Amino acid sequence: MNEAIKVTDELVFLDPKTLMIGKNAFGELIVELLDGSVFTKVEPVRSFPVTETLRYISLLDEEGNEIGIVEDVNKLTPNARNVLTEELQRRYFMPKITKINSVDGQYGVTRWNVDTSQGNVEFGMRTRYDIVTLENDRVLIKDADGTRYEIENYNKLDPKSIALLQTQL
């Protein structure tokens, strides 16, 4: 009676030990599989950009078709891991907010001045709904232009920042 499909059948997980990831002279990502097939201009995509930054990385070929999924970047060979991590960091720009200097404006349309891991920045928000609180007091903010900012744990910010943030949550 258990002939019901196994849902994993359709997934292609790439073997971390044999997967070769590198860069060519043009700075494009190259992936070589065990069977010898080579893909250029590979695009790594996070399946869970918010909740899992280094796991379930989908590799897409030039046409956007999925070559396969890297289940855990840390299990790759050191070389592949470095290349992929670097590429992911380049592709996914999400500054971490360390301090909120000011929040002005009302009705959710606000201007924020924040210190981030990438430096001080000022950005605008269109709606309050773009601030999402996740588990473990993690907060994600999407600004009016679609850039995402992260607060790892808002309780660990300084009291002034917390007070400013709470008015917006």
Add this chain to the structure above:
Amino acid sequence: MQGSMSGSGRGSSRRMGMESFGGKPRFRNLKDGELTTTEEVPEILKKRAQELLDNGEEVKVSVSTDLKFDGTYGKDWVLATEKRLICFNQKGVIGHDIQEVSLTAVENIEVLEMYGNNILKVTTSDSAVELARYSKRLEPKFNLTVSELERLSSSETSDERSGGRRGLGRGGRQRRMRGGRGGGPGGNPQAQASGNRSRCEKCGHPIPTWSGVCVNCTQNSKLIFRLFKYALPYLHVMIPAFLIMMLIRLIGLYPAILSKQLIDNILTPVGNAVASGEQLPVTSWGHLQATVDTLGGWFGSMPLGGSFGHLIGIVILMAGVRIFIMATSSIRGFMMAWVGQNITRRLQNETYQHLNTLSIDFFHERDTGNLMSRITHDVSRLRDFIANGLQDIVGDSLTLIYMCLIMFFFNWKLALWTLIPIPCLIFFTFIFGKKMSKVYQVLWKRYANISTILASTIPGIRVVKAFARERYEISRFNEMTHQVFSGEMNAAKLGSLYRPIMEFITFSGSILIWLVGGWQIFQGDLTLGTLFMFQSYMMQFFGPVRTLCQMNERFIRAGTSAERVFDILDTPPSIADKKDAVALANIRGAIEFNDVVFSYDNEKNALNGISFQVQPGEMIGLVGHSGAGKSTLINLITRFYDPNFGAIIIDGHDSRDIRVKALRQQIGVVLQDPFLFEGTIAQNIGYSKPGASRHEIIAAAKAANAHDFIIKFPDGYDTMVGERGARVSGGERQRISIARAILKNPRILILDEATSSIDTETESKIQEALERLVRGRTVFAIAHRLSTLKYADRLVVLKEGEVDEIGTHEELIEQDGTYASLCQKQTELSRIRAW
């Protein structure tokens, strides 16, 4: 003659239905709860019947109707002996026509179920007689009567037995379809009726289908007593708070006594002394001594004549009392707020929890706005009542009693005079209170209307806009706000009248005190201080009296709120687990429909005797016009409803004997317009399987052909969807919901128009996903687009609640019946559309 009679009856049935709506008070006098088939027959009829009877013949059945044959209300009678049936028939004229049918000649007894009324009819070999016409209310009684009559006729006529049986079968079947409403032959109608009572057994008042409790019989006092249950866990805070309140109320009266002391014992003698030029004590030490004396002797009597020190002493006392009251009442306020919020939280959680266990039909019969306001508005009103209302009532009564005692203690004559305006005060407050509560009831309903409008038009805004009905909706809303406005104005009118009148009465009270008290002072019976004390008590009388007069209204309000909340809490889930229900851990998926009859409203059968069997792993395509019963069939499989008659057998168990939760855990549903919850895509997919790993979620999405589009979202699986989330197209939503179903890995899968709202290209992707999904499961698929059903093992064609055809695609095409013609129409249609 019979024909014309029943004809006229049917014609007037609609009118009669309306009448019975308007005639609400009728319910109270009628005791159809007794359910007897031997009623006391009026003497005149008895005599007339006697003429027909043989010697020793006994009347075994005598029942009265509530309708005459012309459709007007009135009593006709049906009598039965072991030999014959006699019916009296007024036909709208005074005096009864009498009809007689020999019981031996009766071949069939049946109930014609019509709109709003039924007719009891017997058929003999050569004619038919309509015995009685009655409204639906008497259905239980007449069902019992029918079985009585059947018993009489079968015991009487052994040679006519076969005929009688046939009749019994038909009659029985006809009522069986009515589900739990009527009693089956020989069954106990009352016992059966209790499953879905339409009327209260005690008062005959109709019971709302959604509540299951008689609204007429619920007593406020009982409801309020029930409310105490929610206060019980917090008694350890409530009782101290209550004691504090009693103390505050008592001490609150002390300043007036103090000022009396001040006037009588300190100021007046000093004033007299000053007037008579006497020497006053001046040393500061003397002042201090006097202050200490005053503070020390604040229970006992004051020394006559005082110094400035005594004044300071009393002022300190006054201030002290005020500060004490302030402090304790703020502590008490905090305590009661804690209690109140706890009660709210508990009531809300409990109500919401219960709401989640209720069956689908409860939500069909209630609008969302109404339910929401019960959980928010009514609950907070109850909190207010439990936490504040009750204590206020006790506290205010205490204040009044304390006050009266003090007044009578000091001067009983003046006290009597003071009390004269009080009845007036009570009377007016009471009258106003009653009027106010009426105004507010109307007002409350109007506010509810506003939220109903909002709750229905905001989610339906697309329809509103699509049909350019904004203006209409706006004017409808304006109308509602205007109604609220006029209601509020009515309230304001009353309120602004009420206050001056009350003030005038209080004022007239104090005038009276001046008059009588002043006279007593002239007589030397009263001191000035006491007069002032009375005056200040007069002012304090007003508040408690008002609260107490509104007590009734407060009780009623709390009662209605309690009722509305308990309505939810008291509604039993109509699909409840039996005590001995089995939890099928692994359903194989063999399903057998056994003469399944189901009706949503007890009026029209949505399913009318469906019988077929499904093998485990078989895919069944359900085909038929809309309204043929496809969705109803699925509602029964998922147990959103239970069949009225017949059974659905799953793996050899009656579906009603299986735990609902266990069953639903193994059923997956993909609907036409899948609902996504507020949350991420990953959460939405994982909804069907708590604790699903990311791996499983991706795998399910991949199998549902959803993975590829999901990872193209910037946030991938972490993309927020739902009302405020990212825009997800219909096809994408569909695939997410398929992933949800795949993840659940159900044994029984239901596809309800899963591909109907999707373009052809997306459909092929979804088809692919569905193909993977249906493998190895028992599947029921509804589809208008017959191409969706190409993988179905068998097709079941439904027509008006019955199985019309059943077989494989090829077989049905060969039969050239309903399915074949449907197929042909669709082929033509698709040729026109060219896809």
